[in-house]
Amino acid sequence: MRKILAVIFLNFIQGLRERIFLGVVFFFIFLLGLTFFLSILSVGESAAVTRSAGLSAMEISGLFLVIFGFTFSFYNDKTSRMIEVYLTFFSRYVYTAGKLCSFLLIAFFYLILAGIFWVIILIINGAFFWQSWLGILSIFLKLSIALSLNLLFSCLFSSPIFALLCTLFIYASGEIASQALKAVIIYFKSPISLALFKTLKYILPNLDKIDLKYQLAYAQVPNANFLVSMFFYTFCYCLFLWILSTRIFIINRS
Amino acid sequence: MQSQEVIVSIQELSKTFGTFRALEKINLSINAGEIFGILGLNAAGKTTLLRCVVNFLKPEEGTIFFKSNTLTDSAIHNAFGYLPEDFHPPLNLSAEELLTFLGSSLDSKLPPKTCLEWVGLSKEKSKKIKTYSRGMIQRLGLAIALLKDPQVIILDEPILGLDLAGQRHIFVLLKELNLKGKTIILSTHIFPYIEKFCHRIGVIHKGKLRFTGSIEDFLSQQNTASLEEAFLKEVKVEV
Numbered sequence: 001m002r003k004i005l006a007v008i009f010l011n012f013i014q015g016l017r018e019r020i021f022l023g024v025v026f027f028f029i030f031l032l033g034l035t036f037f038l039s040i041l042s043v044g045e046s047a048a049v050t051r052s053a054g055l056s057a058m059e060i061s062g063l064f065l066v067i068f069g070f071t072f073s074f075y076n077d078k079t080s081r082m083i084e085v086y087l088t089f090f091s092r093y094v095y096t097a098g099k100l101c102s103f104l105l106i107a108f109f110y111l112i113l114a115g116i117f118w119v120i121i122l123i124i125n126g127a128f129f130w131q132s133w134l135g136i137l138s139i140f141l142k143l144s145i146a147l148s149l150n151l152l153f154s155c156l157f158s159s160p161i162f163a164l165l166c167t168l169f170i171y172a173s174g175e176i177a178s179q180a181l182k183a184v185i186i187y188f189k190s191p192i193s194l195a196l197f198k199t200l201k202y203i204l205p206n207l208d209k210i211d212l213k214y215q216l217a218y219a220q221v222p223n224a225n226f227l228v229s230m231f232f233y234t235f236c237y238c239l240f241l242w243i244l245s246t247r248i249f250i251i252n253r254s
Numbered sequence: 255m256q257s258q259e260v261i262v263s264i265q266e267l268s269k270t271f272g273t274f275r276a277l278e279k280i281n282l283s284i285n286a287g288e289i290f291g292i293l294g295l296n297a298a299g300k301t302t303l304l305r306c307v308v309n310f311l312k313p314e315e316g317t318i319f320f321k322s323n324t325l326t327d328s329a330i331h332n333a334f335g336y337l338p339e340d341f342h343p344p345l346n347l348s349a350e351e352l353l354t355f356l357g358s359s360l361d362s363k364l365p366p367k368t369c370l371e372w373v374g375l376s377k378e379k380s381k382k383i384k385t386y387s388r389g390m391i392q393r394l395g396l397a398i399a400l401l402k403d404p405q406v407i408i409l410d411e412p413i414l415g416l417d418l419a420g421q422r423h424i425f426v427l428l429k430e431l432n433l434k435g436k437t438i439i440l441s442t443h444i445f446p447y448i449e450k451f452c453h454r455i456g457v458i459h460k461g462k463l464r465f466t467g468s469i470e471d472f473l474s475q476q477n478t479a480s481l482e483e484a485f486l487k488e489v490k491v492e493v
Contacts (some may be wrong), residue, residue: 080342155359
């Protein structure tokens with residue numbers, strides 16, 4: 001545990017000092033400004049727009065932060081030969097776990113920071129309600145899956161661009177694939193195609209299932225069972241991806 | 255400080271990258287407390303050999319022993335210090351932060367302050383690494399390698415990019431560490447330092463270990479008085 005904490009703090013401090021962190025904070029403030037003006041223009045739906053657009057701004061900026069930050073950090077460790085030094089201190093499992101957890105911590109820290117700005121806008125617009133923070137939680141869970149995917153592709157590919165693009169594509173498909181595949185499956189009669197699409201549906205992350213933006217925009221609060229299942233799903237998905245990534249990382253040693 | 259006890263033993267080690275045979279059946283024993291220099295031209299296999307020893311690369315064949323037991327990750331994490339070639343630490347941290355974080359993962363360690371004092375970086379310990387010169391970065395790499403108070407220190411081109419004063423400082427430090435009982439395995443192209451500081455050498459060429467032994471034996475084998483000339487003769491490079 002002490003070794004994992006060492007990797008976490010090492011990467012957390014580094015990550016916060018990178019220019020990308022500051023850049024993303026400014027980008028979010030810009031998006032939040034847009035949200036504010038959008039809410040003024042949306043007469044009658046002002047509160048819903050502030051909630052929904054604010055959460056979307058947080059998600060987009062958070063996604064940029066974790067994916068660019070993580071990919072840069074992971075590949076920088078390789079090119080700078082720092083990974084060789086780290087692996088004389090920690091095992092490969094500790095390294096990948098620490099790296100993943102450190103960026104989860106960065107995402108969490110960023111979302112708290114962004115959440116404070118968002119809540120201020122919500123209060124100004126009279127759109128604040130106590131359960132709003134569940135939206136931040138759902139974004140954190142989605143970013144956790146994005147980070148785990150990024151870890152997998154970073155371990156799999158030697159090119160950072162490839163890892164970055166694959167993560168973004170899978171993340172985007174995770175947002176829309178579930179509904180799209182449901183529709184596609186209806187039209188396929190062949191059992192092979194059906195099995196293929198069903199497998200794809202289960203393998204791709206069901207990000208729409210852990211997205212609370214729409215519900216919270218209209219101040220609808222999901223029940224506790226749903227929240228627990230969201231947590232459980234994300235935890236299992238991330239755990240599976242971490243184990244898979246580390247196995248690939250070990251195999252790639254040769 | 256040399257002893258006859260073998261601390262690291264490499265047996266029949268082979269490593270291939272695609273179709274390129276980087277190492278071929280390397281057999282090598284390093285005695286406890288010696289400074290062992292690995293000589294070779296570029297792409298001879300020196301770095302690959304050192305990377306296999308620290309378990310960063312997995313060899314296809316062969317075994318590495320540490321004190322007569324098969325070398326494990328745990329032994330590397332506890333007893334091996336390593337400075338890779340052309341190493342670049344995280345630029346946004348200070349030397350003190352980097353050593354403190356890395357040190358917090360260790361059961362027994364030297365205080366970061368002591369390591370930084372040894373390498374002459376105590377005055378700059380709070381400065382961000384991005385303000386460091388190449389020489390200071392190499393010294394920081396050495397401080398990291400010393401952090402766990404290792405029994406074996408492996409250095410890949412430790413004086414790469416250093417000026418004469420920096421080179422001298424590193425080798426004097428290595429000699430001091432050796433006198434404290436540390437076994438040092440290093441690869442370098444700077445022959446005068448090898449002649450002056452190494453107890454034994456290994457000459458590696460095209461993935462094969464061509465010679466292992468004392469510098470005197472190598473010179474008499476090649477029938478010359480200069481290590482540089484003897485090396486060039488061994489690898490058949492005409493000057």
